[in-house]
Amino acid sequence: MVEYVPGIPILKPYIDADNKPYWDAVNDHKFVVQQCNKCKNYYQPPRPMCPECLTLDTMDFVPASGKGEVHSYIIYTTDKMAYPGMKIPYAVMVVELDEGVRITANNADDIDTEEIHIGMPVEITFVDIDDSLTLYQFKKREA
Amino acid sequence: MTSIKDMTAIAGIGLTEYSKGTERTEWSLASEAIKLAADDAGIKVKDIDGLVKDIDDGWDCSYVQKTLGIDNLLYSSESHWGTSSMLNVVTAVASGTANNVVYYRSRKGATTTRRSPSDYRVAKETLDDSISILRIDFYEPYGLATPQGCAAMLQQRYMHEYGITPEQMAGVIIGISEYGAKNPLALYTDKPVTMDEYLNSEMTVAPLRDIDCAPGVDAGIAILVTRTEMAKDLQQTPAVIMSAAQGAAIEGEFLTGYNQEKMTDFPETMNMAEELYRVAGITAKDINVAQLDDRFAPLVPMQAEALGLCGKGEGAAFCGAKSLPINTAGGSIGEGFMDSNRIVEAVRQVRGTSTSQIDNAEIILYAAGAGGPADGLIIRK
Ligand SMILES: [Zn+2]
Numbered sequence: 244m245v246e247y248v249p250g251i252p253i254l255k256p257y258i259d260a261d262n263k264p265y266w267d268a269v270n271d272h273k274f275v276v277q278q279c280n281k282c283k284n285y286y287q288p289p290r291p292m293c294p295e296c297l298t299l300d301t302m303d304f305v306p307a308s309g310k311g312e313v314h315s316y317i318i319y320t321t322d323k324m325a326y327p328g329m330k331i332p333y334a335v336m337v338v339e340l341d342e343g344v345r346i347t348a349n350n351a352d353d354i355d356t357e358e359i360h361i362g363m364p365v366e367i368t369f370v371d372i373d374d375s376l377t378l379y380q381f382k383k384r385e386a
Numbered sequence: 387m388t389s390i391k392d393m394t395a396i397a398g399i400g401l402t403e404y405s406k407g408t409e410r411t412e413w414s415l416a417s418e419a420i421k422l423a424a425d426d427a428g429i430k431v432k433d434i435d436g437l438v439k440d441i442d443d444g445w446d447c448s449y450v451q452k453t454l455g456i457d458n459l460l461y462s463s464e465s466h467w468g469t470s471s472m473l474n475v476v477t478a479v480a481s482g483t484a485n486n487v488v489y490y491r492s493r494k495g496a497t498t499t500r501r502s503p504s505d506y507r508v509a510k511e512t513l514d515d516s517i518s519i520l521r522i523d524f525y526e527p528y529g530l531a532t533p534q535g536c537a538a539m540l541q542q543r544y545m546h547e548y549g550i551t552p553e554q555m556a557g558v559i560i561g562i563s564e565y566g567a568k569n570p571l572a573l574y575t576d577k578p579v580t581m582d583e584y585l586n587s588e589m590t591v592a593p594l595r596d597i598d599c600a601p602g603v604d605a606g607i608a609i610l611v612t613r614t615e616m617a618k619d620l621q622q623t624p625a626v627i628m629s630a631a632q633g634a635a636i637e638g639e640f641l642t643g644y645n646q647e648k649m650t651d652f653p654e655t656m657n658m659a660e661e662l663y664r665v666a667g668i669t670a671k672d673i674n675v676a677q678l679d680d681r682f683a684p685l686v687p688m689q690a691e692a693l694g695l696c697g698k699g700e701g702a703a704f705c706g707a708k709s710l711p712i713n714t715a716g717g718s719i720g721e722g723f724m725d726s727n728r729i730v731e732a733v734r735q736v737r738g739t740s741t742s743q744i745d746n747a748e749i750i751l752y753a754a755g756a757g758g759p760a761d762g763l764i765i766r767k
């Protein structure tokens with residue numbers, strides 16, 4: 244789980260035309276991944292053009308399973324390098340989704356920092372930080 | 387097709403004082419370093435006709451021009467994020483665009499910290515111009531807001547994939563710090579790190595330890611490059627540039643290329659190395675001394691593998707075995723993070739002035755940008 248330090252804002256995503264559908268979906272507690280409707284490749288982070296097809300109008304955002312495995316993770320154990328708005332220790336995980344793309348996020352409340360390991364099965368869940376910000380996190384999943 | 391091979395040489399190096407805190411500005415440090423590089427080469431400052439700035443640090447060329455009194459700049463540019471810009475310098479000189487081109491970096495790494503939330507926000511605002519290559523907002527909301535964390539993510543995966551132990555990781559730091567202890571300029575390594583000291587050291591972003599991270603230093607460094615035949619007539623032994631190259635790769639990002647097929651492979655460095663060896667007409671086996679990017683020590687073994695100095699997964703053991711001298715002045719771990727201080731040490735090895743002079747230092751490799759856009763040099767006497 245992660246705990247925030249009251250009074251210190253969380254750094255928000257920088258939303259623009261290339262990623263707005265992605266974060267709008269997160270706001271609605273839905274998880275989407277960018278997919279080119281021509282070559283069917285998935286992409287993360289979202290981008291304005293498919294590098295395979297070189298097309299601008301084929302970049303859809305499609306519902307994704309949100310299921311995957313921990314590919315790597317780190318634990319901020321001292322405040323030296325950590326973001327001051329989050330209480331230490333906190334973990335950040337890179338999760339490889341079934342779709343093949345890797346997503347970075349924190350662990351949800353049901354996962355203790357100490358039990359995170361590479362290969363751990365996880366799935367997306369959502370947390371409303373405040374009125375203007377919703378983020379995704381990863382919670383436990385049966386293998 | 388023409389080649390840049392052997393056409394240019396490093397004729398001068400300029401180093402300001404290294405300090406853990408100075409009142410001086412980066413403008414002042416850059417100006418002094420460039421003057422010292424001209425003095426070292428034995429040319430007049432006004433004969434410098436090209437300036438290349440590190441994108442991350444230092445004052446814009448037009449300001450440096452104000453202090454150095456240079457009438458015109460035939461060439462000026464900046465580095466790619468995470469790299470030095472020696473290829474810019476080399477191509478500017480080799481093409482005949484300019485005659486005496488300086489790469490400079492001045493940095494107040496010891497006194498600049500990004501600790502308060504407003505500092506992070508300021509840092510982010512500053513980066514907004516380049517947000518298309520540094521899409522850090524996919525990481526920052528989760529508290530992955532420092533390069534230390536980004537690098538630790540690569541390290542964790544690397545240790546898992548190849549079963550690397552903390553003891554093996556210690557070998558990287560121990561080797562570099564042994565060289566650092568002999569170099570009086572290495573402010574941060576009075577004595578070599580021991581195994582016990584490493585294993586008992588604090589983890590700041592597990593598995594990355596505080597001791598693995600290059601500390602900040604306040605300094606300015608300048609590297610002056612001219613045509614090889616010109617350099618032969620100047621006062622220093624020229625460090626002939628056999629090759630200079632940059633490398634990039636698909637899904638590459640600055641330490642966050644987590645969507646690369648294998649994030650521990652450093653494909654940017656692999657691509658850079660292939661070009662570097664091709665232009666120089668050598669293989670990795672011909673390298674006698676290496677000056678590698680040790681901003682975070684665990685990047686060194688991954689980088690050594692990507693450079694073909696050893697096989698995949700063998701990097702930590704390779705560094706620990708000391709079969710190739712790596713970072714013979716103590717690297718950024720000892721002297722503080724500057725990148726260009728490792729170019730300076732590569733030149734010292736050519737001139738025979740290193741505090742850990744290697745007997746057969748004929749071909750010296752310099753690399754930067756581990757875990758992102760990469761660049762490198764191969765130099766010889
Ligand atoms: Zn496509």
